[in-house]
Amino acid sequence: MVDARKVKDMVAKKSNQFMNQMSGKVPAHKHCRICHEPIPVASEPRLCKKVECTEKHEKNEKNLKTVRIAMFVFFGIFAIPYLLALAARVMG
Numbered sequence: 001m002v003d004a005r006k007v008k009d010m011v012a013k014k015s016n017q018f019m020n021q022m023s024g025k026v027p028a029h030k031h032c033r034i035c036h037e038p039i040p041v042a043s044e045p046r047l048c049k050k051v052e053c054t055e056k057h058e059k060n061e062k063n064l065k066t067v068r069i070a071m072f073v074f075f076g077i078f079a080i081p082y083l084l085a086l087a088a089r090v091m092g
């Protein structure tokens with residue numbers, strides 16, 4: 001017969017081990033977006049103290065903004081005729 005209490009104990013131990021692996025050994029931390037160095041959780045933006053990472057991050061942000069605008073324009077070019085066609089259909 002299977003001892004239910006033993007099984008329960010084992011499961012508890014196993015899940016404890018799992019929890020320790022998940023949270024105990026590695027303290028909460030973040031990684032620098034650029035070089036992936038561990039940094040404190042409170043760091044905002046997610047960058048380490050290196051100047052080159054800050055510079056790279058700023059460059060990335062600028063690129064991202066440009067990409068976003070381009071996407072917006074691109075979307076607009078496709079969406080406007082579609083919306084017009086839809087409006088025309090709705091109007092009859």
Ligand SMILES: [Zn+2]
Nearest residue numbers: 032035048053
């Ligand atoms: Zn870094």
